[in-house]
Amino acid sequence: MDNLSNSFIPSIFILFLICFLSIGLFLKKTSKAIDYRLFLGSLPSLVRNSNHLPVWYTEVFCSLGKGSFFIDGPIFSNLKYLVTCNDKNIEYILKSDFNNFPKGPKFKQIFDPLGDGIFNVDSDAWKLQRRMAHTAFISGEFKVLLSNISGSVVKDQLLPFLVHVAEAGSVIDLQELCSRFAFDVNMKAIFGIHANYLSIELPSNDLAEAVAFIQEAILHRFTMPMSFWKLMRLFGIGREGEALKALKIINAHFYEYISQKRINLSNGVKTFDLLSSYIESSSTQEHKTTTTASSSPKYDDKFLRDSMLSLVIAGKNALASGLNWFLWLVSKTQIVEKKILEELKVLMSSKTGMLFEWPCVFDSNDINGLVYLHAALCESLRLYPPIPTNSKTVLNEVVLPDGSLVKPGMKISLAFYSVARMPWIWGEDCLEFRPERWIDDDGKLKRYDSKFFPFNLGPRTCLGKDMSFTHLKAVAAAVLFNFQVQVLEGQNVRPRASITLLMEKGLEVKIQKRVI
Numbered sequence: 157m158d159n160l161s162n163s164f165i166p167s168i169f170i171l172f173l174i175c176f177l178s179i180g181l182f183l184k185k186t187s188k189a190i191d192y193r194l195f196l197g198s199l200p201s202l203v204r205n206s207n208h209l210p211v212w213y214t215e216v217f218c219s220l221g222k223g224s225f226f227i228d229g230p231i232f233s234n235l236k237y238l239v240t241c242n243d244k245n246i247e248y249i250l251k252s253d254f255n256n257f258p259k260g261p262k263f264k265q266i267f268d269p270l271g272d273g274i275f276n277v278d279s280d281a282w283k284l285q286r287r288m289a290h291t292a293f294i295s296g297e298f299k300v301l302l303s304n305i306s307g308s309v310v311k312d313q314l315l316p317f318l319v320h321v322a323e324a325g326s327v328i329d330l331q332e333l334c335s336r337f338a339f340d341v342n343m344k345a346i347f348g349i350h351a352n353y354l355s356i357e358l359p360s361n362d363l364a365e366a367v368a369f370i371q372e373a374i375l376h377r378f379t380m381p382m383s384f385w386k387l388m389r390l391f392g393i394g395r396e397g398e399a400l401k402a403l404k405i406i407n408a409h410f411y412e413y414i415s416q417k418r419i420n421l422s423n424g425v426k427t428f429d430l431l432s433s434y435i436e437s438s439s440t441q442e443h444k445t446t447t448t449a450s451s452s453p454k455y456d457d458k459f460l461r462d463s464m465l466s467l468v469i470a471g472k473n474a475l476a477s478g479l480n481w482f483l484w485l486v487s488k489t490q491i492v493e494k495k496i497l498e499e500l501k502v503l504m505s506s507k508t509g510m511l512f513e514w515p516c517v518f519d520s521n522d523i524n525g526l527v528y529l530h531a532a533l534c535e536s537l538r539l540y541p542p543i544p545t546n547s548k549t550v551l552n553e554v555v556l557p558d559g560s561l562v563k564p565g566m567k568i569s570l571a572f573y574s575v576a577r578m579p580w581i582w583g584e585d586c587l588e589f590r591p592e593r594w595i596d597d598d599g600k601l602k603r604y605d606s607k608f609f610p611f612n613l614g615p616r617t618c619l620g621k622d623m624s625f626t627h628l629k630a631v632a633a634a635v636l637f638n639f640q641v642q643v644l645e646g647q648n649v650r651p652r653a654s655i656t657l658l659m660e661k662g663l664e665v666k667i668q669k670r671v672i
């Protein structure tokens with residue numbers, strides 16, 4: 157009997173465990189787009205859809221018929237986060253109760269290649285970074301510099317490149333072109349450097365490639381346990397090993413630019429760019445804080461390196477993504493393309509009469525005031541926000557405007573991409589590319605501050621917003637007025653998982669000279 161009970165009891169226990177687990181694996185509370193399994197939570201759905209999260213989130217919101225849902229990890233994993241596209245929640249988190257929703261320590265660890273740059277810090281460190289960046293971005297000198305940069309990169313690099321492609325009849329990847337343009341304008345604005353990444357020979361550029369690689373490596377960190385990627389980094393293996401090499405390249409370039417800029421400034425050679433502005437304002441700050449030296453921040457080369465890397469990362473991909481989706485949307489919406497061309501034609505004729513040179517170059521100051529072009533860009537950014545999600549952490553327990561309860565330490569994912577696709581936020585025609593929704597009866601631009609989040613909202617609103625519109629308009633006008641962009645047929649255009657909203661396989665196009 158003893159023997160029997162010795163083997164019987166454990167067997168029953170194991171059988172019970174297997175049944176329990178099996179029920180858990182198969183028992184699910186399901187909507188069309190997401191499963192909640194008893195022990196695994198929604199992890200299987202999450203993993204299955206991790207390559208196109210923004211699209212999947214949208215499907216889940218639609219299938220549940222509400223603007224928030226929780227992702228639960230396996231039992232005991234302590235993984236639970238809220239995904240929300242509810243506009244009232246987003247406004248509350250980003251603006252009304254801003255201090256309760258920092259990015260959080262986990263975010264900082266994942267984004268650690270960025271050091272203490274603005275993108276990566278909270279509280280006082282962020283306030284300091286924000287103050288310095290804001291001073292630089294709002295200065296009159298910087299605004300003049302910007303329109304000059306757009307104008308010169310468009311005239312001297314983009315147009316010759318497109319003329320060449322049109323004449324050769326070759327196929328190009330528009331996403332790659334936008335990325336090269338964005339790199340060049342950002343390098344000029346941030347370091348005052350002419351990188352010439354966008355040129356006919358399509359040169360390689362180790363810095364541009366290293367920056368792109370770091371972003372991919374950061375993205376991969378989101379998809380695996382922290383201990384795993386930290387171990388890989390410790391041993392310098394796999395993607396983490398490659399990321400270390402990319403960081404070395406970035407650091408070598410950045411420290412060289414910083415040292416060169418310091419030498420130039422001390423020799424009285426002054427250029428205006430964001431790095432110069434930071435160096436100058438950091439020496440003023442240092443001067444002010446020498447008395448409290450032990451607690452005050454250090455404005456050394458590491459500080460400048462971190463600050464500049466955040467600006468490069470913040471600017472480059474978002475701008476490239478915004479441009480690429482815009483040109484794609486316009487190329488497949490003839491009525492919008494026609495209206496943009498009419499607006500540009502009226503502007504050009506008012507300047508030069510009816511005789512246009514080809515290729516035409518627009519003055520940044522003139523195109524800044526174009527209403528329809530601005531509306532079309534807003535509409536494109538609404539549908540394809542270059543930063544499709546934003547992540548926050550909860551400090552104190554609170555009930556959000558839609559009734560969702562969030563607890564300390566919990567992560568919240570703000571699903572910007574989905575906001576535009578909810579009829580209860582943007583109306584029944586929300587999926588249409590319709591710039592007219594941005595223009596009122598008097599022909600003036602409308603604002604939708606409480607439901608348009610591509611540039612964030614509240615105290616952490618994007619500092620490069622105006623700069624981006626200047627660049628976007630310069631490229632949009634130059635490309636659309638001078639060329640027809642023909643998207644090659646048979647491409648399945650869809651977003652892929654990335655920190656910025658990229659097209660999964662780029663966008664193959666042909667360029668043809670446009671006759672106005």
Ligand code: HEM
Nearest residue numbers: 467470471474475478542543610611612616618619620624
């Ligand atoms: C179409 C282009 C752009 C879009 C859609 C965009 C969007 C955004 C978004 C959503 C954020 C918030 C990110 C977060 O909190 O994690 C952000 C932050 C920021 N952006 Fe942009 N951005 C664009 C271009 C640029 C450019 C060209 C620059 C300048 C180089 C820039 C500079 C910044 C900075 C400095 C921040 C940090 C603000 C802070 O944390 O206080 N952005 N941007």
